Amino acid sequence: MQGKADSTVPQPTLPATGRGSRTDAHLPRYNPAELEPKWQAVWAEQPDLYAAQQPECGKPKYYVLEMLPYPSGQLHVGHVRNYAIGDALARHMWMRGYNVLHPMGWDAFGLPAENAALKNNTPPRDWTLANIAAMRRQMERLGLGYDWRREVTTCLPEYYRWNQWFFLKLYDKGLAYRKNSKVNWCPECATVLANEQVVNGCCWRHEETIVEQRELEQWFLRTTRYSDELLRDLEKLEGWPEKVRTMQRNWIGRSEGALVDFTVLLPVENIAARRDDGYPVKLNLTETMLPDEEAAPRISVFTTRIDTIYGATSLQLAPEHPLVTRFAAEDGELAKKVRDLLQEQKSAREMGELGNLEKNGFATGRFAANPFTGEPVPIWVANYVLMDYGTGAVMSVPAHDERDYEFARKYGLELKIVVLPRPVNDSDGQQKEPLLPYTEEDSLLINSGEYTGMGCSEAQQKMAAYAQEHGFGRASVTYRLKDWGISRQRYWGTPIPMIYCQTDGLVPVPEDQLPVLLPEKIEITQEGGSPLARVPDFARVTCPKCGRIARRETDTMDTFVDSSWYFYRYTDPRNSEAPFDSKTADYWFPIDQYIGGVEHAILHLIYSRFWTKMMRDLGLVQNGEPAERLFTQGMVIRNGAKMSKSKGNIVSPDEMIARYGADTTRMYALFAAPPDRDLDWQEDGVAGVSRFLSRVHRFAIQAIPLALEGRGERLPASFSALERRLIRKLHQTIGRLTDEFEGRWHFNTCIAGIMELVNELTGEESAILAGEVRPSVLYALTRNLILMLEAFAPYLAAELWLQLGEEDALLRAPWPPYDASLAAEDIVQIPVQVNGKLRAVISVPPASEQEHLQTMALQEPKVQAALEGKQLVKMILVPGKLVNFVAR
């Protein structure tokens, strides 16, 4: 693509500033509308400008990456902020002498392309590629320094064939599998969603659309194989925000506990002895009541509190539990109750009120034996038990669990206290009555047979061991994380490379037949089901094994597969033999700094961590985590609200660029707030940054001709007072920027610092232009000012750099070393307080001794007045900081 300014991208039309009457009218004014497209064209002629070098270059590597965008066709200001942060960092690291990899690409598969196709009757591919071209123009117009030769577009066969290749490897390793299961279905997208893509019971893309549950055959990736490692390695990710780590921890949801089997007993009619309340009396199982082996031998429950099992007074099963289905098959009345309960759940979900659904349930009339006590407990069905967590069955301990307590109170189920706070007895010897439900674990057991008197955690271990010994349970760990369902019943995605053959069953597409190309000329309709299934040429294949007619898999992959490994492809983007060269990837990985929105804290960031671990186990990479450091920038809001079409508060980057230029737009995005916080976009503030850049320009073009006379000269050995002051400010600013780029990234204060420096310079403009600052000093001032601007306003910096007579790219110039002695103050202002109240300020050399501070401070009339008639109790003398007299 040529760097010529494209007519579809608006160019600045209004000059941001006029001519200063104080300065000469003949001065060229700052006109980004002219200056920026000129440089854009120059840069387009230099494909190496932002190119990463080979590992052999000898420089330390630095991989800085912003999350790749979906090519919607339009950048929004949130993107601008994201890329301005990354670009500032990349430019800084170039100047610091690193071999920087700073690539960009397109997350180009996905549903919007199909929707657009329906609406405009354009093929998804054309729509997507046109959007990419438009957005790339916008990025170039912003002056973002990407290595475009490494551009990755996920919807192209040269990329997605490797998705298919990975899929075959995963299938081979048993990490990709097919199963029939209940899945999330978004009626709006007309496709299945992964658990991570369901937010509050709604689709992540359609926040108003309730996700339905459907039973479907689906492909899954075994993310749970890595549950434990994904959790453990979070501890190592110290360069990630704590917030993201916590969210992932909760999402993985590891719980330690135990599985315990309860034995199902014969129908209650066969039990002779019963108590008045209908409970069977304690039975000797071997003599009076045989376990009902045939009906359903055992109900396995998962519990984190096996220590409370002596207090279990019922079992609660999810309505979908297979045993419930079985009971219902024999009992029409029960079947109806189950249906009603499920119906109620369904409508609650549709109302979006699943969370506050009242606990509800009923007894099945059947019983099971508690393996520790032999006591029969009734088997219930309850709507608060989830089939897809643990075993879909829980032992109910109402005295020691909030939910069980609520349920038991509603239905009058028995409560049995088996845990007491320590100490068990009050001072008067009375046994303590805990407030129910009592759920503390730092407690002691009672009424628990041989375990009575034990602490909870000790009992947990002993009981799990006992259960294992006797074959009815074991210690166990359960995760909330589930396998990743990747099948999508959509067209615009990576075809899953599998074939269904009547003779041979599931047959993977042989590797040498990859890629399975996505057919391009297809009619997009709104019909249900996978669109590819309606393309006979695609769906009908011959079986690679037996050669007979077979059926191709017509679902496509979740687009999150594409983004799980795209950053590896950047390291070796044109490789046609492998997804990437391992050696090259090992050089660049892990990513040194990954930057993006927090909305991907779980989705993309957990999938890509999984993918990296999987690739490591395939021997493709060495690293176990994709990114060393992660930075999540704040949202861009306007008038306190998230930007949205419905609120009509969207800010268009094109409009900003048209009015003020790219440098101003970028710089404002960094100046208005620290990058991790939300930013309220205020156009008046943008105008302020524009004025600042005009001032820089006006000053520089006048100062540079004078400065050039001192080019190549060393700084003089001693400075005039004015020179000293300006050089000091310069080095203070260099120090500030150097620090901030080391990690805190408060670019707002960096820019404020540059503004202070420029204020200082323009404040002395007439003296400087009158030659009161020697050329070599002025040269140092202007040159370093330009170097500091580079990260924030690359167009203006490039222009001034040229004026300064430099031919080479500014990026290749070394970052100025910070000189603390030049930055040091000669005189500091020290506040003098009396009893913590400011009374005077004294000016002293920074290294003044305490005695000197004391003498100076006590000479101040206001200090003397404040001490008048008081007894001096204490003196706090902090050299360089303050003086405080404590007096009574």
Place this chain on the structure above:
RNA sequence: GCCCGGAUGGCGAAAUCGGCAGACGCAGCGGACUUAAAAUCCGCAGACCUGAAAGGGUCAUGGGGGUUCAAGUCCCCCUCCGGGCACCA
């Protein structure tokens, strides 16, 4: 309910280690330039009280308590706002 953030002038914010609260910018006010306006440049600017003025004083970082010579910053309690999770056994 639980877990993270956050709250500082009219506004966006700064104060990196406990040491002059409000840097820098926006909006505002005054002045210069201009026939005038815009633009630009120079200056003022937390609130309240007091003073003709110079100045002086008091109060101020969501609220309440504490530690300290000294708290926006550390500790305890509370309120509000934003985000995440939410019957996970």
